[in-house]
Amino acid sequence: MDTSPESCLDSRADPAAAVRDTAREPSQALDPKSPVARFGADRPLPMDSGVMLAPFQVAYQTAGTLNADRSNAVLICHALTGDQHFAHTHPVTGKPGWWETLVGPGKPVDTDRYFVVCSNVIGSCMGSTGPASLNPETDRPYGLDFPLVTIRDMVRAQAMLLDHLGIGDLLLCIGGSMGGMQVLQWAALYPERVFAAMPIATGARHSAQNIAFHEVGRQAIMADPAWADGRYLEAGTRPAKGLGVARMGAHITYLSEAALHRKFGRRFQAGSAPTFSFNADFQIESYLRHQGLSFVERFDANAYLYLTRAMDYFDLAEDHGGVLANAFRGTRTRFCVMSFTSDWLFPTADSRAIVHALNAASAPVAFVEVESDKGHDAFLLDEPALFSAAKGFIDAAARARGL
Amino acid sequence: MDTSPESCLDSRADPAAAVRDTAREPSQALDPKSPVARFGADRPLPMDSGVMLAPFQVAYQTAGTLNADRSNAVLICHALTGDQHFAHTHPVTGKPGWWETLVGPGKPVDTDRYFVVCSNVIGSCMGSTGPASLNPETDRPYGLDFPLVTIRDMVRAQAMLLDHLGIGDLLLCIGGSMGGMQVLQWAALYPERVFAAMPIATGARHSAQNIAFHEVGRQAIMADPAWADGRYLEAGTRPAKGLGVARMGAHITYLSEAALHRKFGRRFQAGSAPTFSFNADFQIESYLRHQGLSFVERFDANAYLYLTRAMDYFDLAEDHGGVLANAFRGTRTRFCVMSFTSDWLFPTADSRAIVHALNAASAPVAFVEVESDKGHDAFLLDEPALFSAAKGFIDAAARARGL
Numbered sequence: 001m002d003t004s005p006e007s008c009l010d011s012r013a014d015p016a017a018a019v020r021d022t023a024r025e026p027s028q029a030l031d032p033k034s035p036v037a038r039f040g041a042d043r044p045l046p047m048d049s050g051v052m053l054a055p056f057q058v059a060y061q062t063a064g065t066l067n068a069d070r071s072n073a074v075l076i077c078h079a080l081t082g083d084q085h086f087a088h089t090h091p092v093t094g095k096p097g098w099w100e101t102l103v104g105p106g107k108p109v110d111t112d113r114y115f116v117v118c119s120n121v122i123g124s125c126m127g128s129t130g131p132a133s134l135n136p137e138t139d140r141p142y143g144l145d146f147p148l149v150t151i152r153d154m155v156r157a158q159a160m161l162l163d164h165l166g167i168g169d170l171l172l173c174i175g176g177s178m179g180g181m182q183v184l185q186w187a188a189l190y191p192e193r194v195f196a197a198m199p200i201a202t203g204a205r206h207s208a209q210n211i212a213f214h215e216v217g218r219q220a221i222m223a224d225p226a227w228a229d230g231r232y233l234e235a236g237t238r239p240a241k242g243l244g245v246a247r248m249g250a251h252i253t254y255l256s257e258a259a260l261h262r263k264f265g266r267r268f269q270a271g272s273a274p275t276f277s278f279n280a281d282f283q284i285e286s287y288l289r290h291q292g293l294s295f296v297e298r299f300d301a302n303a304y305l306y307l308t309r310a311m312d313y314f315d316l317a318e319d320h321g322g323v324l325a326n327a328f329r330g331t332r333t334r335f336c337v338m339s340f341t342s343d344w345l346f347p348t349a350d351s352r353a354i355v356h357a358l359n360a361a362s363a364p365v366a367f368v369e370v371e372s373d374k375g376h377d378a379f380l381l382d383e384p385a386l387f388s389a390a391k392g393f394i395d396a397a398a399r400a401r402g403l
Numbered sequence: 404m405d406t407s408p409e410s411c412l413d414s415r416a417d418p419a420a421a422v423r424d425t426a427r428e429p430s431q432a433l434d435p436k437s438p439v440a441r442f443g444a445d446r447p448l449p450m451d452s453g454v455m456l457a458p459f460q461v462a463y464q465t466a467g468t469l470n471a472d473r474s475n476a477v478l479i480c481h482a483l484t485g486d487q488h489f490a491h492t493h494p495v496t497g498k499p500g501w502w503e504t505l506v507g508p509g510k511p512v513d514t515d516r517y518f519v520v521c522s523n524v525i526g527s528c529m530g531s532t533g534p535a536s537l538n539p540e541t542d543r544p545y546g547l548d549f550p551l552v553t554i555r556d557m558v559r560a561q562a563m564l565l566d567h568l569g570i571g572d573l574l575l576c577i578g579g580s581m582g583g584m585q586v587l588q589w590a591a592l593y594p595e596r597v598f599a600a601m602p603i604a605t606g607a608r609h610s611a612q613n614i615a616f617h618e619v620g621r622q623a624i625m626a627d628p629a630w631a632d633g634r635y636l637e638a639g640t641r642p643a644k645g646l647g648v649a650r651m652g653a654h655i656t657y658l659s660e661a662a663l664h665r666k667f668g669r670r671f672q673a674g675s676a677p678t679f680s681f682n683a684d685f686q687i688e689s690y691l692r693h694q695g696l697s698f699v700e701r702f703d704a705n706a707y708l709y710l711t712r713a714m715d716y717f718d719l720a721e722d723h724g725g726v727l728a729n730a731f732r733g734t735r736t737r738f739c740v741m742s743f744t745s746d747w748l749f750p751t752a753d754s755r756a757i758v759h760a761l762n763a764a765s766a767p768v769a770f771v772e773v774e775s776d777k778g779h780d781a782f783l784l785d786e787p788a789l790f791s792a793a794k795g796f797i798d799a800a801a802r803a804r805g806l
Contacts, residue, residue: 211687245623
């Protein structure tokens with residue numbers, strides 16, 4: 001089941017699609033190239049800010065087939081700049097799905113056995129409602145009038161999508177980084193709907209340093225005159241430079257110092273001598289510039305503001321009286337928590353804090369710290385220890401559920 | 404001796420000073436508020452780029468008194484955004500000198516005993532010739548026509564300043580971060596002029612990760628339309644936003660995750676709840692914004708480009724056949740190398756590499772790794788272990804020299 005009834009809906013019918021005719025580069029962001037679930041005024045999304053968002057829509061992709069007793073559903077939660085195209089050619093970049101390393105026929109998340117769903121988070125820009133969508137009250141793109149989004153809001157929207165798809169509970173909820181935050185939030189908010197949970201390279205709260213890096217990225221975007229106070233779609237401009245700088249800075253945090261040294265070191269682009277200029281002399285400079293340039297082709301600047309903010313606000317303990325274990329009391333969900341030794345954005349200590357809380361809540365939990373020099377992005381890469389641990393955990397969960 | 408003959412020279416006579424009348428905010432950058440040594444066409448600065456820079460000038464400050472046999476001179480080398488006002492009220496910010504914690508009467512660098520000199524590096528903006536200075540060939544500010552600067556160029560200019568001041572050799576050359584690079588370069592280039600050297604929180608080369616962070620900062624500046632291809636002084640604009648973003652990002656790297664957590668954690672600015680906005684909700688955001696805003700008041704954007712580039716290019720081993728020990732063969736300089744445990748910009752491993760090379764070159768070297776959670780900036784802060792180690796090393800050097 002690679003499509004669903006919703007896939008037949010014409011995305012042009014989405015009010016947001018109209019923006020494409022008015023803005024110079026309204027962008028792919030509003031054309032999900034995937035099924036979309038729409039929720040009208042009768043089914044608003046209750047948000048942590050107090051806003052009841054309606055109408056709204058959730059763009060998603062699926063792979064595999066839902067079995068007769070609907071017991072083989074897997075929800076994949078994507079990271080900050082990810083989207084629903086986890087195992088599908090990306091409509092903008094033409095690249096393979098972002099988690100085809102882990103998900104597919106015969107892979108740890110085996111699409112021959114499981115029905116896998118992944119939806120673009122609320123606040124993002126690949127078809128789910130976000131700041132680039134049309135505000136029905138003004139008939140203009142929301143811009144910064146879009147309500148601030150939290151990780152919990154994302155999870156509530158995903159739950160409504162699952163209801164819509166006729167999926168009660170999940171065999172597995174899995175994701176890395178911001179996706180891992182959603183996994184934790186799922187387990188805390190809907191414990192009865194999550195049989196097994198695998199949060200990877202994540203934390204139960206965002207650290208001061210991570211907030212700081214996000215704030216620099218946001219300021220880079222907002223410093224770009226083309227951002228136009230968030231009204232760039234109407235202004236016909238695009239804050240590409242600001243968003244590019246934000247991405248360059250963030251990208252450094254996704255890699256380890258060791259990986260940067262191994263991949264680039266101090267190697268020069270051409271020859272072995274400096275040009276005594278501000279050209280991209282070093283390979284690392286050229287690589288970063290490329291990361292910035294390619295990112296702005298596929299991502300919306302305001303969505304970047306909203307999703308970084310959602311991560312900053314995430315503090316699962318704070319939502320439960322300051323005690324993280326309280327988020328998981330009485331849970332019957334089984335957990336596998338995974339970190340990577342060289343991840344300095346979400347270091348192993350963050351995962352240990354989750355494990356300790358799960359221990360305190362008497363939840364079944366396995367903890368895997370993978371030795372890797374690839375940094376935070378290791379969860380997206382070909383990392384055998386990740387695959388073997390995921391396969392073992394998921395297979396065991398499936399067996400325990402009689403699959 | 405807090406002044407010198409040069410201090411009587413009218414800084415308005417400096418051709419660069421004329422810029423103040425043409426640009427909206429030509430800035431304090433060109434008014435050093437300190438003595439200046441001027442070098443005419445007969446004494447050009449030979450630069451690594453091949454350029455012979457002339458005329459040029461070096462702004463500096465001194466403290467203490469040079470003794471009769473000129474054996475008590477100390478050279479302080481400043482870091483990226485530092486300047487010559489090491490123990491003097493800063494003319495722009497009104498703050499105390501940046502190293503008054505370490506330097507002063509009775510301090511480890513004791514101005515009652517030593518004659519202490521610190522000059523603004525070539526390429527910077529506090530009075531020494533740099534991209535904001537007037538290009539005599541065009542009568543316009545250099546902008547990006549200023550030749551690229553290297554750490555070695557900075558050191559050559561300092562050596563010419565010492566000649567000018569009648570100082571042959573140094574009792575001590577000391578500095579942190581980019582200042583530490585200069586200390587290493589001094590020891591390699593003029594070993595006979597350096598009796599003791601103390602490079603702190605530095606490395607013999609800039610890592611890929613550090614180059615990456617610098618490149619993001621440069622791109623943030625260049626992305627600012629007010630930068631005007633480096634011609635903002637003539638355009639009457641100022642790339643304050645771009646420079647502010649660059650500073651915010653860099654500032655994170657100067658602190659440790661632990662220090663950020665201790666100082667700010669996830670504390671909110673007011674009350675204990677998020678505002679669901681992009682305001683500076685968190686204290687860390689407010690702090691960073693303040694760092695960005697205050698920095699642009701005192702620093703020139705082009706100078707920031709040039710000095711970060713100088714650090715990126717620094718690779719002392721590469722200059723000596725790829726073997727760092729070759730930089731120090733036959734030296735009689737005594738070294739004290741210092742790192743801080745929580746410094747992730749120049750981690751202890753970088754200092755160890757220096758120590759190993761000095762060992763291989765049979766140079767006398769002490770290595771001090773200071774336990775501190777303050778990160779890279781620890782060398783600028785009140786850090787007792789730094790002071791006691793510096794005092795011991797400097798006192799011993801003075802005794803060995805018969806002072």
